[in-house]
Every structure is written in C-alpha cells, then in structure tokens.
Amino acid sequence: MHKTGNHLSDWIARSTALLPLFIFTYAATLVMPVMSDGPVRLGLPWVPGLDISLTFSIDGLSLLFMLIISAVGFFVTLYSVNYLHGYHHTGRFFLFLHAFMLSMLGLVTADNMMALFVFWELTTIFSYLLIGFEHEAETSRHSARQALLVTGAGGLALLAAFLLLQIITGTADISGLTGWDGQLRSHPLYEAIFVLIAIGAFTKSAQFPFHFWLPHAMAAPTPISAFLHSATMVKGGIYLLARFHPILGGTPAWTATLMITGALTAVGAAVLAMGQSDLKKILAYTTLTALGIMTMFLGGASTPSLTAAMTFLLVHSLYKSGLFLMAGIVDHQTGTRQLENLGGLCTRMPFTACSSVAACLSMAGFPLFFGFIGKEIMYKGALAETMCPQLAVSAAVLANALMTAVAGILVVRVFWGRPRPEHAAVKEASVFMWCGPVVLGGIGIVFGIIPEWVGHWLVAPAVRAFHVSSEHIKLELFHGINMPLLLSLLTITMGACFFLFHRSLYRLLKGTVKHLPITSGRVYNGIIVGVARLGYLQIRLLQNGSLHRYLFIVLATFLTVVGYTWLRWTDVFPAWELPALSIREWLLIALITASVITVLATRTLLLAICALGVIGTGLAIVFLSYGAPDVALTQLLVETLTVVIVSVILLRLPALKRSEHPKRIKRLMDAILAGGVGVLVTSLLLAVLAVNPSHSLTAFFEQNSYLAAHGKNIVNVILVDFRSLDTMGEIIVVATAGLAGFALIKQQRRKHK
Amino acid sequence: MRSLILRASTRLLVSLILVFSVYLLIRGHHAPGGGFSGALVAGTAFALYAIAEGAASVRRALRLDPRSLIVTGMLLALASGLTGLVSGRPFLTGLWWTLTLGQDYKIALGTPLFFDIGVYLIVLGTILTLILALEES
Numbered sequence: 108m109h110k111t112g113n114h115l116s117d118w119i120a121r122s123t124a125l126l127p128l129f130i131f132t133y134a135a136t137l138v139m140p141v142m143s144d145g146p147v148r149l150g151l152p153w154v155p156g157l158d159i160s161l162t163f164s165i166d167g168l169s170l171l172f173m174l175i176i177s178a179v180g181f182f183v184t185l186y187s188v189n190y191l192h193g194y195h196h197t198g199r200f201f202l203f204l205h206a207f208m209l210s211m212l213g214l215v216t217a218d219n220m221m222a223l224f225v226f227w228e229l230t231t232i233f234s235y236l237l238i239g240f241e242h243e244a245e246t247s248r249h250s251a252r253q254a255l256l257v258t259g260a261g262g263l264a265l266l267a268a269f270l271l272l273q274i275i276t277g278t279a280d281i282s283g284l285t286g287w288d289g290q291l292r293s294h295p296l297y298e299a300i301f302v303l304i305a306i307g308a309f310t311k312s313a314q315f316p317f318h319f320w321l322p323h324a325m326a327a328p329t330p331i332s333a334f335l336h337s338a339t340m341v342k343g344g345i346y347l348l349a350r351f352h353p354i355l356g357g358t359p360a361w362t363a364t365l366m367i368t369g370a371l372t373a374v375g376a377a378v379l380a381m382g383q384s385d386l387k388k389i390l391a392y393t394t395l396t397a398l399g400i401m402t403m404f405l406g407g408a409s410t411p412s413l414t415a416a417m418t419f420l421l422v423h424s425l426y427k428s429g430l431f432l433m434a435g436i437v438d439h440q441t442g443t444r445q446l447e448n449l450g451g452l453c454t455r456m457p458f459t460a461c462s463s464v465a466a467c468l469s470m471a472g473f474p475l476f477f478g479f480i481g482k483e484i485m486y487k488g489a490l491a492e493t494m495c496p497q498l499a500v501s502a503a504v505l506a507n508a509l510m511t512a513v514a515g516i517l518v519v520r521v522f523w524g525r526p527r528p529e530h531a532a533v534k535e536a537s538v539f540m541w542c543g544p545v546v547l548g549g550i551g552i553v554f555g556i557i558p559e560w561v562g563h564w565l566v567a568p569a570v571r572a573f574h575v576s577s578e579h580i581k582l583e584l585f586h587g588i589n590m591p592l593l594l595s596l597l598t599i600t601m602g603a604c605f606f607l608f609h610r611s612l613y614r615l616l617k618g619t620v621k622h623l624p625i626t627s628g629r630v631y632n633g634i635i636v637g638v639a640r641l642g643y644l645q646i647r648l649l650q651n652g653s654l655h656r657y658l659f660i661v662l663a664t665f666l667t668v669v670g671y672t673w674l675r676w677t678d679v680f681p682a683w684e685l686p687a688l689s690i691r692e693w694l695l696i697a698l699i700t701a702s703v704i705t706v707l708a709t710r711t712l713l714l715a716i717c718a719l720g721v722i723g724t725g726l727a728i729v730f731l732s733y734g735a736p737d738v739a740l741t742q743l744l745v746e747t748l749t750v751v752i753v754s755v756i757l758l759r760l761p762a763l764k765r766s767e768h769p770k771r772i773k774r775l776m777d778a779i780l781a782g783g784v785g786v787l788v789t790s791l792l793l794a795v796l797a798v799n800p801s802h803s804l805t806a807f808f809e810q811n812s813y814l815a816a817h818g819k820n821i822v823n824v825i826l827v828d829f830r831s832l833d834t835m836g837e838i839i840v841v842a843t844a845g846l847a848g849f850a851l852i853k854q855q856r857r858k859h860k
Numbered sequence: 861m862r863s864l865i866l867r868a869s870t871r872l873l874v875s876l877i878l879v880f881s882v883y884l885l886i887r888g889h890h891a892p893g894g895g896f897s898g899a900l901v902a903g904t905a906f907a908l909y910a911i912a913e914g915a916a917s918v919r920r921a922l923r924l925d926p927r928s929l930i931v932t933g934m935l936l937a938l939a940s941g942l943t944g945l946v947s948g949r950p951f952l953t954g955l956w957w958t959l960t961l962g963q964d965y966k967i968a969l970g971t972p973l974f975f976d977i978g979v980y981l982i983v984l985g986t987i988l989t990l991i992l993a994l995e996e997s
Contacts (some may be wrong), residue, residue, distance in 0.1 A: 736892040744900035746986065751907045755994050817956055817968040820891040826894060827952040827972040827979070831941070834975070835952065838937060838982045842930045845986030849927070852993040 116197075120188045120548075121539070123201055127180035127208060127437075132300070134165075134173040141170055144566050146282075153222070158279050164218035167568025168349055171417065172215035172342070175424045180208045181339040182543030185433055186835045187330040189537045190439055194328070200240060204334070211339050215346055220269040227265060230340050237335060238327040250323035252495050254633065259321045261310025268303035272298055273608075276438050284354050301355055305364055312344025312398045315372040319628035321395055325387040329435030332387060336395045338428040345398065346406045350572045359407040368504035369403025369482070372396070377509035381609060382616025386434040386444040386521070392429065393513050396506050397423040403499060404485065407492045410570070410578040412499075415488030418582060421561070422481035423555070426466040429547040430517065433463045435543070436536045437521060446516070451526030455533045458541040460522045465515035465548030471602060472507060472595065477554040477561075480582050482507055482598065504598055507841050511602025516609055522766045552832045555814035558582035564814065570728070643765035652774070658781065673791065682794030690733075699725040712757055720750040736757060737822040863912070871935035888971075897908035902980075903987035915995035918988070926988035931986035933981025938969050940974040 124620045146169075150162035165173070183206065210229035217223040232255070239251030273279050276287050284291070293299060308314070313321035324336050333340070348356075348365065355361060356428040376395030383389045397419065403606055420674050436459050437452065438444045469478035485507075489499035498645030535541065541735045562582030570580055586592065607614065620626065638838035649660060688696075701723065707720040727849060731741035808821050808829065818824035879902035888894030910918045944953030955972040 177894070203987050212935050424882075462916075597959075737894070737897075740892050740897050741900070742902070744897055746898055747906065748903055751904065751911075752991060755907070755911070755991065816954055816972065817889070817970060818972075820888060820892065822892075823888045823894040823976075824972075827889075827976045831952045831954075831972065831975055834938060834979065835941065838933070838979050841986050842934060845930060845989050846927070849989045849993050852990070856997045 117188050120197065120201055121185060122450070123205060124181050124184035129183060129213065130208075131174065131177035131181060133584060134170055135168060136737045137165060138564055138568075141165060141167060142564075146572075148218070150218070153219075158219070158273075159221040159634045160219050160279075161211075161222050162218040162280060164282055165214040165216050166572040168346070168417075168568070168572035169216045171421065171569040172702060173212060174344055175342075175421065176211050176215070176339050177209060177423065179334055181205075182432070182546065183330045183334040183428070185539045185784055186333075186435070186543050187328070189540050190328065190330055190435055193255065193783075196240075198518070199854070200237075200616055203233050203236045203240070204331070207237065207335065207340070211343070214343055218280050218282050220273065220281060221282070224262065224266050224269055227343065228259070228262045230335075230343060231262055231311075232257060232259070234324070234335050234340055237331045238324050239572050240328055240331070241326070241690045243328070247326040247793070250320075253325050257631070257637075258310050261317070261344075263302040264310075265307030268300050270375065271300050281350060284314065287354070288619070291354060295357070298360065299353070301358075301360055301364075303447045304351055304355065305368075306775075308347045308402075308518075310344070313342050313395055313400065314399065314402055314628040315375060316630075318372055318376065318395050319626070319631065322388055322391040325385075325391050329387065329431060329438060330385050332391070333428045333431030333435065337390065337431055338424040341394065342401075342420060342424070343678075345401045345416070346403065346661055348402065349416070349573050352405060352408075353575070356405075359494070361410065362406045365406025366403050366492070366494065366499060366700040367831075369399045369401070369406060370498060373399030374502055374505040374509075375399075375649070377506045377513070377816065380513050380614065381509065381605070381612045381619065384588040384617075384620060386437065386446065386449075386517070387431070389446075389517070390434060390515060393510055394423075394427060395602075396510060397427065400485070400503065400506060403502060407488065407494075407499070409488065409491040409493065409573065410576045410580060411484065411491040411551055412488035414566060414570050414580050414582075415485040415573050417566050418484050418562075420553075421565065422469065422477050422551075425547050425551045426469040426478060429462055429544040429551075430470070432540070432544045432547075433459055433466070436540050437539070440528050440533050440536055443783060446520045448527065449521045449530075451522070452522035452530065452533065453522040453529065455526070456522075456535045456541075458535060462469070462544035462548040463522065464518055465551055467518045468547070469551040471511040471514035473833055474584075474596065474848070475552065475555050477558070477593070480555060480558040480561075480584070481584065482595055483591045486594040487586075490590055501592070505603070506794045507598045507609050508601035509605060511599060512605035512609055515602070516608040537698065548839045556584070558584055578604075605838035622763070626825040628711060629793045662784050666787055670783075670787055672812055673787075673794075678800055680795050680796045684794075695725055695728055695732075713754065716750055716757070720746050723749070737820070781837055866912045870908055874905045875911050877908070878902055881905065885976065888976060894984055895976035899980045899983035899987070901993070902984050905966030906988055907982075907991050910991055910995050915992045918995075919971045919994060922988070926992060929981045929988065931985075933978045933983075933985060935978075936981065937975050937978030940971040941980065943971050 119710040141147060146164045146166040148164045150160055150161065151627040153159050153161045184201070187204065188198065207230060210226045210233060213226035214223060214230055217226055235251050235255040237246050240253050241247045242251075269279075272284065275291065275296060275436055276284055278284065289299070294300075310317045321341065325332055327336065359828045373396045376392045376399060378394035380389050380396065383392060386634045401416045401419055401423075404412045404419070407413065421716070431592045434444060434455070436451065440456065441449065441452070443449065465476070472478040472482035485853075486500065489503045490496055492499045493743060556691055559582060562580060566582060567580040650657070693842060699722055701719045702721040706715050706722070709715050709718065723742060727742040727746065730742060732735075808825060811829075812824045818828070881898045883898075884893035884901055885895055885898030886893075888898070906918055906922075909921070941952040943955055945951045947953075947955065949955075952975075954970050954972045958966050959967045959969055961967060
C-alpha cells in the first residue's frame with residue numbers, strides 16, 4: 108500500500124463532504140424566509156411539449172427533509188472514507204452516494220409530479236447500485252435486485268397515479284392540485300389513485316406486505332444502510348404520503364389503510380426485531396417499526412397526529428442513523444456484528460459507546476432525550492385519532508415498548524458485560540467515524556432539552572406545509588401529569604419487562620419466521636421463479652434457435668395480423684383483371700416463374716441462391732420498365748451483393764444437408780403459409796392500386812426538388828433532404844445490424860476455438 | 861487455390877468499380893444513383909477483391925478498420941444534420957452554398973451531399989465488416 112497516495116485519495120474523498128455541508132447551510136438559511144414568506148420556488152422548463160418542468164418548491168416539509176438528508180449525508184461521507192479502506196471501487200461508491208443524495212433532494216423538493224417520479228426512480232436505481240456495491244457476493248446481488256424490483260414496481264404504480272391526477276386536473280404541478288382537493292376525494296377515480304399512491308409509498312417505505320426487501324438491503328455497506336435505509340430513502344414514501352395528505356388524505360379509506368398497515372408493520376417488525384442477533388438486522392427491523400409508526404400517524408387527520416409523524420421522523424433519523432453508524436464501527440473494529448460475540452466494548456470504544464447510549468436512550472424515549480418528546484406527542488396524537496384511537500394507542504405503546512427493549516439490548520449486550528478475550532486488541536475507531544454518531548446523539552439530547560425551539564422552527568413549518576389548522580403546534584418537555592405521560596411510564600415498564608426476558612423471547616422468535624406458512628418474501632421468490640420459468644418456456648417455444656421456426660412465426664403473425672386488420676377494418680378490395688401484356692412482359696413473368704420453381708425444386712443450395720438472384724433481377728427489370736430506375740438500380744445491386752455474400756457463407760460452411768425426409772405435414776404447412784403470405788401481399792398491393800392515390804405529395808416534391816433542394820433526382824432528394832430523418836433512422840439500423848452481425852460472427856468463431 | 865484469371869481481372873476491375881461507385885454517389889442528386897447504391901457497388905468491388913486475394917489483402921488495401929468507416933459515416937451524417945440545428949433551423953435542414961469556379965461555372969454544395977457521403981460510408985462499412993468477418997471465420 109502506498110501510504111501517501113492513500114492519504115491523498117482519502118482527503119479527496121473527504122472533501123466531497125463539502126457538498127452536503129453546502130446544501131445543509133443553504134437549507135438552514137432558508138428556514139426563516141420559508142417561515143415568513145412561504146415556499147421558495149424555482150423552475151426551468153424541461154420537456155415543455157409534455158408539460159414537464161423542473162419546478163422546485165421548498166416549503167417546511169421539504170426543508171425538514173433537506174436538513175436531515177444533508178446532515179446525515181455529511182457525516183456518512185466522512186465516515187465512509189475510513190469504513191471503506193480495503194474495498195474496491197471506492198470512487199464509484201462516492202459517486203453513487205452523492206448522486207443518490209442529490210436525487211433524494213430532488214425528490215423532496217420537486218413540485219412537478221413527473222420530475223418527482225424521475226427523482227423517485229433515481230433514488231431506487233442508486234439504492235440498487237449501493238446495495239449491490241459488493242457485487243461479487245451473490246447475496247448482495249440478490250438483495251439489490253429484490254429492492255430494485257419491489258421499489259421499482261411501486262414507482263410504476265406512482266407514475267400511473269400521477270398520470271391519472273394529471274388527466275383529471277389538467278395540471279402536473281403538486282401546488283396546482285391543492286385547489287382540487289375536495290373534488291378529488293369524491294372523484295370516481297379517487298380509489299384507484301389512492302391505491303396506486305399507497306403502493307408507491309408502501310413499497311418505498313417498506314410497509315407490510317412489501318417490507319421484506321429492507322432487511323435484505325442490509326447487504327449494503329453499513330454507511331449506506333445508515334443513510335439510505337434508515338434516514339432518507341425509505342422515508343420517501345412517508346414524504347409522499349405527507350405531500351399528498353392535503354389532496355387525498357383524510358378519507359375513511361385513507362385513514363383505515365394507513366393506520367392498519369402502519370400498525371401491523373410497526374408491531375410485527377418490532378416483534379421480529381427481538382428474534383434477530385445481527386446488529387444490522389435488529390436495526391433494520393426497528394426501522395420498519397419506525398416507518399410503520401409514521402405511516403400510522405399520517406393516516407390520521409388531526410394536528411397532533413400529523414405533528415407526531417413529523418416529530419418522530421426527525422427523532423428517528425437522528426438516533427437510527429447514529430446507531431447504524433455505531434453498528435458499522437463495531438463491525439469494522441471487531442469484525443463481527445453478532446450479539447452473541449460482542450460485549451464489554453465500552454472501555455475500548457468510549458466515544459462510540461457514549462453516542463450509542465445517547466441514541467438508545469432517545470430510541471427508548473427517556474426524558475431529556477428527543478425521543479421522549481417524540482413519544483409524548485405520539486401518544487397525544489394517538490389519543491386524538493378520530494378512527495379507532497384504541498388501535499393507534501395500543502399499537503404505539505406495544506411498538507415503543509419493544510423498541511425500548513431493543514435499545515436496552517443494543518447498549519447492554521454490545522457495550523456492557525464481560526469483555527471478549529478475542530477483542531482485547533480492539534481500539535476506538537478514527538475520529539471521522541465516531542464524530543457522526545457523537546454529533547447526531549448530541550443533537551438528540553439538545554433537541555430533547557429545547558423542544559419548543561425544534562417545534563417552532565422545524566416541526567411546525569413541516570406540518571403546516573401539508574396541514575392547514577388553526578391549532579397551535581408546540582413541542583414541550585413537560586405537559587403535566589396526563590394520559591400521554593402515563594402511557595410513557597407504561598411503555599418504559601413494559602420495555603423493561605421485555606428486556607428482562609429478551610433471551611427467552613429471542614429463542615422463541617428465532618425460528619418463528621421459518622415456520623410461518625406464507626411470507627411475502629416467499630411470495631416474491633415464487634413470482635421471480637415463475638417469471639423465469641415463463642421466460643424459459645417462451646424461449647423453448649418461440650426462440651429455439653431454428654431459423655425455420657423464426658421465419659414461420661414471423662410470417663404467420665404477419666399473415667394473421669395484417670389479414671385480420673385488412674378484412675376487419677377496410678373495405679378496399681383488389682380489382683382482379685388482367686391488363687394486356689406485351690411479349691416482353693410475358694417472357695419476364697415466365698423467367699421469374701421458372702426461377703421460383705427452380706428454387707423450390709433444387710437440391711443444391713448454390714443453385715437455389717442463384718435462382719433467387721434471378722428472381723430479384725427479374726423484378727429489377729420490372730421496375731426499370733415501369734420507370735423507376737433508382738429502385739431498379741438498388742434492387743439489382745442488392746441482389747448481386749446478396750448472392751456474393753451468401754455464396755461466401757456457403758463456401759465456408761460444411762455442406763448443408765437438406766433434411767432428407769421432412770415430415771409431409773410440416774412441408775404442407777410451410778407451403779400453405781408461403782402461399783397465404785404471397786396471396787395476401789399481392790392482393791394488398793393490387794388493392795392499394797385500386798384506390799386512387801393522392802398526388803399532392805408528388806406535386807410538392809416535383810415543385811420543390813430542384814428549387815429548394817438543388818436536385819433533379821426526386822427519389823434521392825427525398826432520401827437525403829425531404830425525408831432525411833427517415834434515412835437517418837435507416838442508417839442507424841444498418842450500422843447496428845452490421846455491428847451485431849460482426850459480434851455474432853466473432854462469438855461463433857470463439858466457440859469453435 | 862486462387863484462380864490466376866480471377867486475380868488478374870480483379871486487379872483491373874476493382875479500381876474501375878470503385879471509380880464507378882464514387883461516380884454513382886456524386887451523380888445521385890440529379891440522376892439515378894446516390895450514397896446507398898454507390899456503397900453497394902463499392903461493396904461488390906471489395907467482395908470481389910476478398911474472394912480473389914483473401915480478406916487480409918482487403919484489410920491491407922483499406923488501411924482502416926471497416927468499423928471506423930461506420931463511425932465516420934455516422935458522425936458525418938450527424939454533423940450535416942447538426943449544421944442545420946446550429947444555424948437555428950430544424951435538425952437535418954439542408955443548407956446550400958454556391959461555389960463559383962472561374963467565370964461562369966457554378967456548383968451548388970449542400971449539407972445533403974455530406975449526409976449522402978455519410979450514408980455511403982455507413983453502408984460500405986457495414987458490408988465490409990460483415991464480409992471480412994465472414995471471410996476470416
């Protein structure tokens with residue numbers, strides 16, 4: 108290893124952290140103007156013909172996301188430089204990381220729905236590239252593809268929803284939709300739009316039954332899990348639900364779907380988290396819980412409920428990204444992420460331990476930590492739900508209690524307990540790695556002490572961006588002794604109980620998933636296997652490598668489709684009358700007919716090719732005698748060249764055997780198909796002649812060919828001037844076909860060697 | 861075994877056919893011909909040469925990889941189209957200049973000519989790529 112070179116490239120990589128830092132500063136300066144003057148808007152046309160513009164609108168909701176994305180992005184960049192020592196392609200990693208960050212920023216600021224969709228898909232693609240970053244490992248590739256397919260499918264549903272919205276309202280801007288809100292909720296297509304939007308949000312934010320991709324996405328390097336799969340990308344669905352809340356939200360369908368799905372995901376994932384022993388898997392399942400809680404609260408329409416969702420969004424981003432970074436540090440320094448191999452690291456890694464304790468206390472919702480504020484407002488929101496507050500309260504309490512237990516497990520099992528002898532030489536990680544968790548954990552404490560400030564500057568503007576209400580939005584440290592406080596106490600007590608029995612719970616839950624009769628992960632695998640089987644079947648049926656089969660299918664399709672269309676949709680039929688022909692023309696017909704018979708009858712391929720050439724030449728003479736010298740010339744040349752090339756091929760190949768006794772039925776089918784296509788094409792051509800064609804184009808070309816295009820040969824002027832775009836397309840096809848043919852020939856040769 | 865008669869006549873014919881192919885290309889604007897036909901003729905010439913002397917001789921005579929002909933042709937066609945775009949008119953608009961040679965001899969020269977040369981190079985490059993690859997396989 109070149110020490111100096113390494114240092115230089117490290118510093119170059121670190122300097123890219125200036126980008127998120129700059130964006131963070133920019134976003135921070137916008138907080139005040141957005142609060143006083145409303146959204147900051149900027150826009151430039153992109154595809155004006157399709158009414159797609161890159162319009163950005165930064166309001167409180169976008170700002171909250173921007174601040175989270177850029178802050179976590181900054182620390183993750185610093186962290187990754189040290190984390191990735193020993194990896195290949197680190198340059199690529201930083202490219203993907205920052206490209207993802209920019210797409211995510213675009214996603215949360217775009218005002219045009221099509222632009223939002225494009226950014227949405229971009230985050231999916233960069234997530235795919237980053238999950239599969241260690242692409243030599245089979246599991247990485249598998250997980251990456253799974254995340255891509257699930258979130259990509261959701262993206263397509265989202266596109267359909269956006270198109271429906273655009274068709275109904277005639278505008279592609281989200282800001283233009285707000286005036287329509289009442290009408291949209293009672294529109295007959297409301298259910299369709301809502302279902303599509305929900306699929307988009309649920310796949311991205313990993314809600315049941317699309318949750319399974321997120322734990323698998325842990326195959327990504329840990330900083331990526333911290334950034335994409337806990338703090339930012341998976342919150343894209345939450346952002347979408349919040350953004351469309353004023354337009355589509357508040358209906359019974361919306362509330363019921365979001366609350367039930369969210370509650371199910373939150374509790375289910377929290378239970379499953381107890382059955383994990385891999386640090387990252389535990390964190391992934393608790394991330395699912397957090398996303399479920401946010402979805403559940405976005406289902407409500409009351410101010411406390413929506414405030415709870417936004418507050419918890421901030422709470423979760425702060426502690427979870429810190430914890431993921433901690434898991435990465437532990438993995439990086441000790442080489443393991445399994446709980447049973449860890450313990451007693453607090454003296455070896457003091458900074459990591461401190462920051463993890465802070466993050467875990469926030470996660471557990473202890474007073475003086477920001478998580479406490481988040482939990483209080485959550486219970487307040489749950490109690491204020493209009494539909495089934497009992498469900499919301501019990502789901503929130505249960506999920507929070509389990510998260511408290513998980514927080515305890517993380518702190519105690521990793522940092523307390525008996526130090527492992529094999530970790531005697533373990534040292535604290537570099538400052539670039541622990542600074543992120545320390546700062547994020549520190550912010551969790553500061554925000555927990557001054558919640559009014561956070562509520563005023565960050566949470567309230569975010570909520571007001573998608574929820575109009577006269578109610579005052581306020582975060583407070585102490586509300587007095589009331590229901591939320593009692594629920595908080597209950598949560599901590601229950602959490603402590605779960606923690607005390609966590610080993611038995613672990614043993615109980617470890618094998619449960621395997622024994623479930625059906626899981627969505629297995630359904631997904633079934634679909635993938637099914638698609639592969641279908642593809643295999645299709646290939647065996649249609650693309651079995653036999654040229655005869657290909658030609659048969661192509662011609663049969665042509666015959667049925669064109670024949671059907673013609674008979675069904677037109678009433679033009681050919682006039683079957685034979686014009687008077689001269690001796691010369693009769694001779695030509697006789698020549699062509701004789702050649703056709705030769706092609707069919709001969710057993711020698713070379714003779715067949717030459718006879719085909721004669722047919723082509725005969726046709727060229729027909730063109731010539733009817734006044735189309737250009738077409739005749741080209742036809743003649745093409746025929747000549749074809750005979751030459753085909754002869755070259757035939758001379759190279761071993762003597763081709765014509766199958767000695769082809770099945771009679773098969774030959775009969777071929778004959779019928781060939782005859783059918785011949786009759787169809789002939790009668791089509793005659794039918795076209797029966798209609799008197801319009802001569803306006805001919806007149807235009809005749810007039811303009813020489814005057815405008817300086818050419819007397821109209822055919823050529825059409826080719827290179829009037830219709831040159833067509834020619835452009837054709838030459839691209841020629842070039843592509845040539846290169847593809849070249850590749851095929853080369854490949855064949857390599858096979859023989 | 862190579863036929864001596866074929867080789868001797870090829871030597872004469874190839875140059876003639878190539879000249880004819882360029883002639884076809886240039887006269888195309890006023891009379892039957894053009895880039896496509898010209899390229900087919902040139903392709904025939906090289907195919908003949910390849911049959912008589914072998915693919916290696918054709919490569920030596922060409923000095924260029926035929927694939928680079930495809931690329932050059934594509935770039936030329938694209939450039940002739942972009943010229944229209946740069947001058948503020950739609951892509952592929954034909955632009956014309958009149959060159960005055962001597963006293964009263966004028967030639968109209970336009971981007972369609974370069975487009976046609978592009979077509980010529982692409983078609984020729986494709987034919988040569990395939991023929992040479994086949995000859996060598």
